[in-house]
Amino acid sequence: MSRRSSFAAGMALLAALAGAEPAAALATEPADLPGPERAWHICVREAFDQQLTDRSRPGRERSALDLCKPQEDAYVAALMAAGPIDANRPALAWARTWMAYVVDPLRDWIASLHR
Numbered sequence: 001m002s003r004r005s006s007f008a009a010g011m012a013l014l015a016a017l018a019g020a021e022p023a024a025a026l027a028t029e030p031a032d033l034p035g036p037e038r039a040w041h042i043c044v045r046e047a048f049d050q051q052l053t054d055r056s057r058p059g060r061e062r063s064a065l066d067l068c069k070p071q072e073d074a075y076v077a078a079l080m081a082a083g084p085i086d087a088n089r090p091a092l093a094w095a096r097t098w099m100a101y102v103v104d105p106l107r108d109w110i111a112s113l114h115r
Contacts, residue, residue, distance in 0.1 A: 036075040043068035 047067040051060035065072070 034078070036071070036078040040068060040071040040075040043071045 044064050047064035048060060051063055053060075055063075
């Protein structure tokens with residue numbers, strides 16, 4: 001599986017967790033995930049399913065992600081060891097655009113206030 005499809009699968013899982021009940025998140029799980037990514041997805045899904053439903057959704061999501069930090073770290077380490085980051089990935093392109101339109105002008109404006 002390419003990094004782009006891995007990233008897309010991760011984003012699909014996060015979107016499913018953000019906007020659907022846990023059972024719907026199970027339906028969006030891709031079958032061909034690499035080992036560390038699969039372990040992280042399974043952990044997040046199971047941890048989210050075990051959260052009390054009287055808590056807010058963002059609270060349950062944060063708790064699930066906190067519980068699965070070791071799996072996430074292993075997954076990120078595996079991605080980093082796999083090779084260089086593709087600078088044309090959509091998330092990186094979005095980050096460059098955000099920097100150009102938000103951060104850089106704001107930084108320049110703050111710098112002008114200090115002069």
